[in-house]
Amino acid sequence: MTDLVIRDVRPFGGDAVDVLVHDDLIAGIAAGLNAPPGAAIEHGHNALLLPGLVEGHTHLDKTLWGGSWYRNEIGPTRNDRIENERAFRRDGSHDAATRSLALARAYIAHGTTRMRTHADIDTEIGLRHVHATMRTRETLAGAIEMQIVAFPQSGLACRPGTEDLMDAALREGADAVGGIDPCAVDRDPVRQVDALFRLAERHGKPIDIHLHEPGEMGAFSLDLILERTAALSMRGMVTISHGFCLGSIADAERDALLARMALWDVRIATTAPASSPVPPFRVCRAAGVTVYGGNDGVRDTWTPYAKPDMLDRAMHIGLRNALRRDDELDWALECVTSAAAVGCGFERYGLAVGCRADLVLLEAETVAEAIVSAPRRRLVVSAGKVTARDGVLLL
């Protein structure tokens, strides 16, 4: 039984309080808390206090984080990037376990305590990336809670054998059923989405499908997904990642899709890329659709960009959607905290008694400043234990 008292911190930038942590839970939040005998004491020095940050969509298994610079000379299409990645892997030098561990550690140092990561599955690599990600999850158990999505990056219906591999991954402990562009990548949309829902039903797991398809093509795929979500009553069990089509179809059609998404609590995970149409944040929010954030790939063969810092992603969500007011930047923070916890189904989340003691102390005056300034993380607490101090991981 261990107690920890963190003195003089400002939850979400409000008035200073103390926080009592008992084992892995928040046991008290109030000014002038009495420390139990033997409790460890941390002085917050008036730091901004946030709940542990949540990464809602990344690809730990693909990252090159911690290695020497990868020179990107790839063609311009998504299929160029998929094919390049497959070729890159064939030489066998990519160590998904080592790289995913390095990146996950960097996430924790930046205050992330929960994460959903997609692990590639295809008929060439089989479950190698799933197993590598699972090793990282075991190594970091207690420091970061990790969901693994069984993700058919190269297609499902178009590569026979993939569905069986996904089935095996879910039996072995993958947390969600992934999918990708049923028309554009798989070229047989009904066959893919039927397979996804079959796997989800069989294993009682949620679905999280990459939907990059633009305009009417994406809207058609989304319609197929919503049809099955309703038919199987899978309320709150489906996430649309990216959903670019929602940023490029007619308003009336978009609003009709959003109304169905709200009805069935189908969520959107967004990276808010600056160079693509995106689901319009204000409109989705007003329609009652949960929108949360993710970095997508961090420094891999697809992209040189992104940082293992969810406040940086909140900033990009704010920039993409022209969120300038302080109250709007609170929404951007929700995308990488509470909304992401709801979206992924992480439990006991937040800054309240009874929540898991996942805490970040930051050098910032307000939430808005924390988002725009990439502030130093003075302290990270994961499930009641100090895991990082001043940006340095203690694991």
Next chain:
Amino acid sequence: MTDLVIRDVRPFGGDAVDVLVHDDLIAGIAAGLNAPPGAAIEHGHNALLLPGLVEGHTHLDKTLWGGSWYRNEIGPTRNDRIENERAFRRDGSHDAATRSLALARAYIAHGTTRMRTHADIDTEIGLRHVHATMRTRETLAGAIEMQIVAFPQSGLACRPGTEDLMDAALREGADAVGGIDPCAVDRDPVRQVDALFRLAERHGKPIDIHLHEPGEMGAFSLDLILERTAALSMRGMVTISHGFCLGSIADAERDALLARMALWDVRIATTAPASSPVPPFRVCRAAGVTVYGGNDGVRDTWTPYAKPDMLDRAMHIGLRNALRRDDELDWALECVTSAAAVGCGFERYGLAVGCRADLVLLEAETVAEAIVSAPRRRLVVSAGKVTARDGVLLL
């Protein structure tokens, strides 16, 4: 007469060399240079070497940098922001000299050695912001070369007296004639652009006009500007800042405007905002139009965003235009180095013998890594003198 030798640095990530600085100029770049007797020696430890970064468009006079957090509760339109700023100033607490100095110092610490900054002029504040910016320029003379644009933020034709104030600012040492949205803000486009060209001719100074106007309205203003640029043979003397219209008109109309811009060497300064249409970088570049980068406002009443770091701006330019390949990220770097020096008319710029010794040493393997990773600036040299070390200003 002072000499400085910087050992073991990699220009643009190439092979390691030494750099000899004599007074304020680069006097040699080669491996194994002999240091003149009495020369100061700096060890680069294989750092990436770039020329001093160039800020092509900012507003030092508006920033709140270094103060307590400004809570933004402003309405959604550009005119809301203009009116809010005017009201904010009326209480008299904004000290443009102190704030602009704080922000300019932060720019230098991040390796910026040349800058173009717009200073507000209107009939309420007169030349107060111009004078405040000039004080900062004097204070930092030798550490950063600063151009000041006489900028009629609240309109020119619509506020009688503004043209006289701009005339006075140019007589007192402002370097360029600013303008803003001749239709949308001034509501009398010919009167504004005629005034701008009249001031430019009288003082022999370039024009740099904010053109936020979207679509056909912006294209009309741009047409008026190009017409006068040609009539007065002002080749290489005009910059269009923002130029959002070039991202939202028909391709054929856009290409016709770009061809005229290339013919008269009319440049584009872009912040590459994620939430607006922007001049398409690849298309502009292919058309032979110089595109360079600027942060626009950094943490002011308009926006909480932006950092006094031109590599961060290069990253946003890359993200907005989907520049992922290493060779494409070289273009993003050009936007905040050589293209910005050309665009603003800064002389003796670059990493070559005879150029002014403005140098940045960074902890990065490649140019691309420098752009995406916000690396530590080991050393900044401004006109031959060390001005910052490990991010700490020595002024």
